[in-house]
Amino acid sequence: MNGEDLRRAPVSTVSVQTEGDNIIPEPGEEFVSTPYVQDLAERSLAYLEVGYPVHFSGPAGTGKTTLAFHVAEKLDRPVMLIHGDDEFGSSDLVGRDSGYRKSRLVDNFIHSVLKTEEEMKSLWVDNRLTTACKNGYTLIYDEFTRSKPEANNVLLSVLEEKILNLPKLNRNGDGYLEVSPDFRAIFTSNPEEYAGTHKTQDALRDRLISVNTSHYDRETEVQITMAKSGILRPEAETVVNIVRKFRGTDENNHRPTIRACIAIARILAHKGGRARWDDPVFRGICRDVLGIDTAKAAHGGQPVIAQKVDEVVQKVCAGGRKDIKAHNSAKETVIKE
Numbered sequence: 001m002n003g004e005d006l007r008r009a010p011v012s013t014v015s016v017q018t019e020g021d022n023i024i025p026e027p028g029e030e031f032v033s034t035p036y037v038q039d040l041a042e043r044s045l046a047y048l049e050v051g052y053p054v055h056f057s058g059p060a061g062t063g064k065t066t067l068a069f070h071v072a073e074k075l076d077r078p079v080m081l082i083h084g085d086d087e088f089g090s091s092d093l094v095g096r097d098s099g100y101r102k103s104r105l106v107d108n109f110i111h112s113v114l115k116t117e118e119e120m121k122s123l124w125v126d127n128r129l130t131t132a133c134k135n136g137y138t139l140i141y142d143e144f145t146r147s148k149p150e151a152n153n154v155l156l157s158v159l160e161e162k163i164l165n166l167p168k169l170n171r172n173g174d175g176y177l178e179v180s181p182d183f184r185a186i187f188t189s190n191p192e193e194y195a196g197t198h199k200t201q202d203a204l205r206d207r208l209i210s211v212n213t214s215h216y217d218r219e220t221e222v223q224i225t226m227a228k229s230g231i232l233r234p235e236a237e238t239v240v241n242i243v244r245k246f247r248g249t250d251e252n253n254h255r256p257t258i259r260a261c262i263a264i265a266r267i268l269a270h271k272g273g274r275a276r277w278d279d280p281v282f283r284g285i286c287r288d289v290l291g292i293d294t295a296k297a298a299h300g301g302q303p304v305i306a307q308k309v310d311e312v313v314q315k316v317c318a319g320g321r322k323d324i325k326a327h328n329s330a331k332e333t334v335i336k337e
């Protein structure tokens with residue numbers, strides 16, 4: 001590995017180095033591993049070690065991509081990353097002919113006869129799936145249901161028969177490639193009802209072990225919020241309580257996600273504010289970050305964005321103060337005893 005070729009990208013949950021087209025993930029300082037996260041990671045790693053592809057399936061913001069990188073890092077192989085795309089065809093995964101190479105041979109020995117031979121060779125360019133299969137890398141196919149199901153058909157034989165079918169005109173003319181025994185695949189997807197996703201064909205789904213992700217438990221959310229923003233635990237708890245209260249009012253229990261906790265906490269830390277009702281900076285951030293999620297709610301035809309946010313923030317902050325008072329008086333009682 002050439003040190004100069006490596007670029008460190010500031011992805012803090014998993015730090016990544018890139019070398020050519022592949023990624024070398026490394027443990028990131030901000031990755032939070034609570035029992036919930038550990039359990040998910042250990043289960044998935046076991047499936048991958050046995051040779052099964054793993055599929056993290058769940059709503060937005062439930063840690064699928066982060067987990068995929070985390071588990072890939074444990075496999076200790078370079079990673080090829082692909083993002084699902086509606087415009088994808090299978091050549092975007094496998095590779096394609098990319099024009100022709102012209103080579104010219106000039107016979108220098110017989111100067112009297114200037115012999116020139118020209119050869120046109122078709123140039124084949126491997127894409128990431130082919131490179132991962134050939135070299136035994138870990139493939140992370142993020143949001144794979146955003147690609148059309150037919151673009152993903154090529155994966156069926158890769159995952160089952162360990163053979164990658166290549167278009168006939170690839171550079172060896174082989175038509176297929178044997179998948180390296182070290183090749184592993186991790187998929188992520190949002191539920192099928194999400195806009196912009198396609199229904200996965202049963203044959204592909206049947207080859208994957210799907211691990212369902214849901215929103216993290218409260219303690220994990222508090223720890224992630226602290227790790228990502230640097231705010232203290234009581235403040236992080238208030239932020240998480242507010243976001244979870246909102247989520248409880250969402251009909252699908254999907255939004256707001258942990259991203260809202262992180263955003264509020266980071267801006268709060270940047271502005272030097274406190275997670276308290278009497279801090280106007282905090283109230284403003286909450287209105288802006290959470291407003292989007294309540295914008296659809298209407299009361300008498302009027303959107304009730306700011307009021308609803310204020311109500312929840314006030315209620316949670318008041319509850320938090322009561323908890324702290326109760327906690328302190330319990331401590332005093334113990335000391336007196």
Ligand SMILES: Nc1ncnc2c1ncn2[C@@H]1O[C@H](COP(=O)(O)OP(=O)(O)OP(=O)(O)O)[C@@H](O)[C@H]1O
Pocket residue numbers: 013030031032033037058059060061062063064065066067188190224227258259262
């Ligand atoms: N274990 C963790 N430790 C630290 N941060 C985490 C952890 N899990 C998730 N996060 C953070 O939570 C946020 C959401 O996680 P992530 O992007 O992995 O979710 P996702 O399920 O892939 O969402 P989407 O479906 O929208 O792509 C990110 O900012 C991520 O860094």
Ligand SMILES: [Mg+2]
Pocket residue numbers: 064065066142188
């Ligand atoms: Mg993701």
